[in-house]
Amino acid sequence: MRQYSPDLTPPWKKPQPVPEVPAEPGLVVEEPGTGFCGAVIRCEAGTVTLEDRFGKHRVFPLEPRGFLLEGRVVTLVRPSSGASVRPTRTASGSVAVPGARARVARAGRIYVEGRHDAELVEKVWGDDLRIEGVVVEYLEGVDDLPSIVEDFAPGPDARLGVLVDHLVPGTKEWRIARSVTSEHALVVGHPYIDIWEAVKPSALGITAWPRVPHGEDWKTGVCRALGWPPGNTGAVWQAILARVGSYKDLEPELLGRVEELIDFVTVP
Numbered sequence: 001m002r003q004y005s006p007d008l009t010p011p012w013k014k015p016q017p018v019p020e021v022p023a024e025p026g027l028v029v030e031e032p033g034t035g036f037c038g039a040v041i042r043c044e045a046g047t048v049t050l051e052d053r054f055g056k057h058r059v060f061p062l063e064p065r066g067f068l069l070e071g072r073v074v075t076l077v078r079p080s081s082g083a084s085v086r087p088t089r090t091a092s093g094s095v096a097v098p099g100a101r102a103r104v105a106r107a108g109r110i111y112v113e114g115r116h117d118a119e120l121v122e123k124v125w126g127d128d129l130r131i132e133g134v135v136v137e138y139l140e141g142v143d144d145l146p147s148i149v150e151d152f153a154p155g156p157d158a159r160l161g162v163l164v165d166h167l168v169p170g171t172k173e174w175r176i177a178r179s180v181t182s183e184h185a186l187v188v189g190h191p192y193i194d195i196w197e198a199v200k201p202s203a204l205g206i207t208a209w210p211r212v213p214h215g216e217d218w219k220t221g222v223c224r225a226l227g228w229p230p231g232n233t234g235a236v237w238q239a240i241l242a243r244v245g246s247y248k249d250l251e252p253e254l255l256g257r258v259e260e261l262i263d264f265v266t267v268p
Contacts, residue, residue, distance in 0.1 A: 018065050018072075022079040023048045029067040029076065031060050043078050053128065090127040091246045106133045107158035108265035111148065113139050113165045116237050117195045121163075124247055125258060132266050142173050145187075146180055154184040161261035164189035186264045188257045193218045195254075199240055203249035 021027070023043040029050070030037040036058050038050030049059050060066065064075045110129075112118050118138040122129075129136060139145060142164055154160040162180075164173050167189020177187035192198050193212075196219065201208050212221030223230035247255055 019074050020077045021069060021074045023062070023076040024079055027069075029069050029074070031058070031066070032068055034058070036060075040076075043076075045078070048076055091124045106135075106265065108134065108154075108160065109152070109158075110134055110136045110161045110163065110261050110265060111139050111145075112136060112163045113142060114195070115140075116241075117163065117165070119237075119241060120195055120198070120244065120250075121258060123241060123244060124250065125262065128262065132262065134262060134265055142176050145176055149180040149185055152185075154182065156184060158184070159265045160185045161265045162187040163257060163261060165195060166191065166193050186261065188260055190251075190253045190257055192251075192253070196222065196237065196240060198251050198254040199244055200249055200251060203243050203245075204240060 023040045025040055025042075027040045028038065029040070031050070036050060036052065038052040038056075038058065040048055041051045041057070042049040043062075046062055047059050048062055049057055051057050062076055062078065065073050067074055067076050110121075112121055115138055118136055121136050139148065139162075145162065149160060149162075152158070152160050162177070162185070164177055164187060167173050167177060167187075168191060173189065177189065181187050190198055197209050206226065210222055210225035212218050212225070219233045219236075220230045222228070223233065223236055228236050243249065
């Protein structure tokens with residue numbers, strides 16, 4: 001007498017097995033039902049807690065086929081150790097993703113005003129930018145911004161974000177920024193004359209940035225007032241940059257603007 005399996009589901013309709021992945025701290029996954037993407041910070045009996053790059057927490061049940069890992073469906077399981085270790089942070093304060101590979105560069109870009117600005121953004125936000133696939137370039141001044149925006153031709157799939165120094169209403173920089181701002185091109189700025197000033201004085205062991213007389217080159221005046229070598233501002237900047245360890249060493253007026261630009265060029 002022939003024996004038949006009690007499961008009469010055609011093979012092509014049976015769900016394919018998916019890998020089981022331990023929910024180790026720092027693992028970045030997406031919950032497809034909500035689109036929430038974050039790093040594992042805690043795994044308890046039946047639930048996992050994720051934290052996104054803005055520090056927001058969400059708790060999800062550990063259900064079969066419940067998450068996406070690098071675009072593939074997986075089943076998260078509780079680690080055998082049951083450990084609950086908070087992952088490390090990047091210099092920008094985001095959750096670090098150990099072993100993460102850089103994403104292919106987006107069509108969108110972020111422009112900053114000069115080399116020093118680009119170096120500071122790379123030091124603090126570099127890990128985030130590589131994961132997001134965002135390239136940062138510098139302008140060498142704002143005067144060429146209209147032609148750069150025209151050549152770039154920003155659109156829905158290629159947004160352009162620009163960070164400008166000393167963006168104060170009524171200034172030349174402010175008028176240029178207004179002339180190129182559009183639905184797909186965002187120009188933001190901080191109030192500082194130079195990106196140096198966005199570094200907190202406490203990070204450099206000084207009480208405040210000195211006031212420089214109108215008409216004098218700002219960097220030269222700062223170096224003169226603080227006893228730094230005025231003839232080599234490049235070397236002085238490298239010494240300043242070396243004292244920046246994380247976002248905590250930067251002024252909030254800069255932090256908010258850079259985060260705003262990253263969101264603008266990465267959010268569909």
